[in-house]
Amino acid sequence: SIHWHGLYVPNGMDGVGGLHQRAIEPKETFRYEFTLNQHGTFMYHSHHDEMAQMALGLMGLFVIHPRAVESDPPARDYAILLSEWKITPGSKRPDPNEMIDFNVLTMNAKIHPATHNLVAELGERVRIRIGNLSAMSHHPIHLHGHSFRVVATDGGTLPDTNGWVETSILVPTGSTRTIEFVADAPGDWPLHCHMTHHVMTQMGHGIPNTIGVDLAHFDDALYAHVPAYSEMGEEISSGGHDGLVPVNSLPMMGSRGPFGIMTMSGMFTILKVRDSVEEGVEPGWYAHPPGTQALLATKDELQRDGIEGV
Numbered sequence: 001s002i003h004w005h006g007l008y009v010p011n012g013m014d015g016v017g018g019l020h021q022r023a024i025e026p027k028e029t030f031r032y033e034f035t036l037n038q039h040g041t042f043m044y045h046s047h048h049d050e051m052a053q054m055a056l057g058l059m060g061l062f063v064i065h066p067r068a069v070e071s072d073p074p075a076r077d078y079a080i081l082l083s084e085w086k087i088t089p090g091s092k093r094p095d096p097n098e099m100i101d102f103n104v105l106t107m108n109a110k111i112h113p114a115t116h117n118l119v120a121e122l123g124e125r126v127r128i129r130i131g132n133l134s135a136m137s138h139h140p141i142h143l144h145g146h147s148f149r150v151v152a153t154d155g156g157t158l159p160d161t162n163g164w165v166e167t168s169i170l171v172p173t174g175s176t177r178t179i180e181f182v183a184d185a186p187g188d189w190p191l192h193c194h195m196t197h198h199v200m201t202q203m204g205h206g207i208p209n210t211i212g213v214d215l216a217h218f219d220d221a222l223y224a225h226v227p228a229y230s231e232m233g234e235e236i237s238s239g240g241h242d243g244l245v246p247v248n249s250l251p252m253m254g255s256r257g258p259f260g261i262m263t264m265s266g267m268f269t270i271l272k273v274r275d276s277v278e279e280g281v282e283p284g285w286y287a288h289p290p291g292t293q294a295l296l297a298t299k300d301e302l303q304r305d306g307i308e309g310v
Helices: 050-055 215-225 225-235 299-304
Strands: 002-005 039-045 059-064 076-085 104-108 118-121 125-132 139-143 150-152 168-171 177-180 187-193 256-257 259-260 270-272
Touching: 039 050, 039 125, 039 177, 059 076, 059 125, 076 118, 118 177, 139 177, 150 215, 168 177
Parallel strands: 076 125, 118 270
Antiparallel strands: 002 039, 039 059, 076 104, 125 177, 139 168, 139 187, 150 177, 187 270, 256 259
16 A cells, blocks of 8 residues: 555545555555645655565655745755665565664665765755655764755744754654755765764674774785685775675775775765756866865974974
């Protein structure tokens, strides 16, 4: 069945199997028909055996625009659906019986680097609609380089006098949050869940803790017994992994950025703010103006600048 999450519909269209209708059997088609009396960011999902069916992806966003055109619409309007899955490395489908140990956290069913970058020109107003249909987890979504105002939830539009300004917004399970901000800082700015394990993927938390271990000797010993391990490590570090990890799996490391491996994956994407944007063209990596990037500090440079204790 289909439930229209947050929408005001006739009771018989609410879509809870066994309560409002009988379940839709294989090869059957049901018709849902109702008038939209709201606008905003909503969701829809199966409401029959939802533990299994939502765990296999029967869900989506339902964005309704107002009939009257907004007097001051944002220049950019993005929508992101947050989800979590248990996918054992090498398996072909998620495990719907999992309750705690989710290891793939997605934005629009993708993990970085497959997530789409968000792009804006300097000075544009940006709207991001965030919905959360994760099975169990709330997600504190954090934006780097900007603060934003929360303008709506799935309960409706917040008044213009709302003074709620954040750099992170907690999106509870089964809720939506809509934020707006002016893209006033050029650069490549991460947008990600701030639960630290949620920006990894297929985490190796079953592996013993190696903090404090002399990894050079550890790796040498492992290479002697598993020669392919060295090749795999070098390939993943260089940004590749084809044929070296199980099918339908990805390494935890993330992807290659302009200065090396970005050790973030999962529920993570990048807001790219530029002076000008060519529509439909990936802007590439940001070029930092001289003097605006953290660089290696040498002893001579520090002493030259009068910094003592080096």
